[in-house]
Amino acid sequence: MSENTLAPSQLDQRDASWYVDKLVQILMFVGGISAIIFIIGIFVFITKEGLGFLFEGFSFTEFFGSINWRPTSANPTYGALALIVGTASVTGVAMLVAIPFSLGAAVYISEFATGRTKETLKVLVELLAAIPSVVWGFIGMSIMNEFIIEVFDVPIGLNVLNAGIILGLMAAPIMTTIAEDALKAVPDRYREAAEAMGATRWQIIRQVIMPAAKNGLVSAVLLGVGRGFGETMAVLMASGHAINIPTSPFDSVRALTATIAAELGETAQGSEHYGALFALGILLFIITFIINLAADLVVRGIRKK
């Protein structure tokens, strides 16, 4: 028998590399599906905790139609409308701040900056994204608060404007990074072709590059919106945390997330108030899920092309 020929029994033998291969496969599989398991787990948990409230104390018209969030009063009411409007208004102002800043920064980094300027800016933007939200909240409470009182001559500086600006500055770095990736993905030959035709820098950016990167830019904005809805600490600190339907940017508001963070520790587990906070959680979960899904669908649109 030659050395290279394997006996049938040997063919059936599993060696070390076979086991390693199987082990790695299993580990990868667990790693891969764990994200799904966690998402489902979180959803099940939140729903379970909120379910009791949804079936008993919950009134659809009160929850979405009333601004009276009075969980601790003798006759508690759970109207989340002011909280929803609060979150939405802060996010709206945040986007007004973040979209011009982040798109401008992304265009500058991708199309104008070169060499060391470009590298330095990219590192700085990423550094900016890593600042903890409580630090942003601190800036909102101390610096922005006084600044707004001074400049606009209003009694309270903790309001929609403050939280919106802080949140916008927080969201801008991540949006910049994503938007810059989208612009970078536009092939250089498009730029060269348009340049050779005599288009100016701005004409190239406006008419060739932005349309080509449209989907990436839209998903950058949507992720910024998602960030705005989900952010808790900075909004809690900068918004004034007062239940109110804002009529001007100088009104204080309260956000969905901040309400949960501030009140959950003081409720008895399983109480009606506890369930109501989880109902807010379900609402947030659904909103962020829809925004992320929309971002994902937009990004898929890129690949189709």
Added chain:
Amino acid sequence: MVASETRTKVLEVDNLSISYGAKTAMSGLNLDVYENEIFGIIGPANSGKTSFLRAINRMDAFDTNMKVSGSLRFMGTEVSAWRNAYALRRQIGVVFPLPVGLPMSIYDNVAFAAKLRGVKGKAAIDEVVERCLTRAALWDEVKDRLDSLGSQLSGGQQQRLTIARALSQEPTLLMLDEFSIAVDPVTTMRIEDVLKELKKEMTILLVTNLVQQAERLADRTALFLSGSLIEIGETGALFEGQTQDQRTKDYLEGRFG
């Protein structure tokens, strides 16, 4: 060489050198290109052909590494003296080796350059689009889907779209850089026929890898080799073997290297 001194010179190149950092791409180039001629440039890869084209429409402005020295006059004016490089580029149409359908509709691809040069009104732009696509031998294939994306056309169609786009600039000088690389032979022949027609209206600078293409199209042909000009001559004469330099003869006969 024929007595062409009376003809208008579109390009006058005098001791032109181009370098990228320490690497020299072209040195001591002297040549003139006349109005309404097809001027062929042949030569192997890395001989400085594309760098020469880039110097003409000032693409060095976007490549800080690229240094151009010497004199290069377009329509009698030094290109480096044009304060508005965009206006200079609008007069020079460029077709790249690989087709570049811009990520916009077929219509907009062609209308883009026309709008840049100030054509206004839907009817006028419609007219430019149809005329340029027709001349680039693409109109019949795309006239029913002008709204679809230019980048979704086949390679050969995209290259003709690129040519239509260059034509919509109504350029004084049309520069084609190995345009037939991504185009099938039949389409290549159609485009070559178009170029022969276009010669009546503009000057064409044809950089090509295909010696036979230069023979078919060019009035005069120049051979570039490793960053220097070896020889310029009437194409017919060169291909009949009347060459000054043995390297030209070798290159034309495919016995190079």
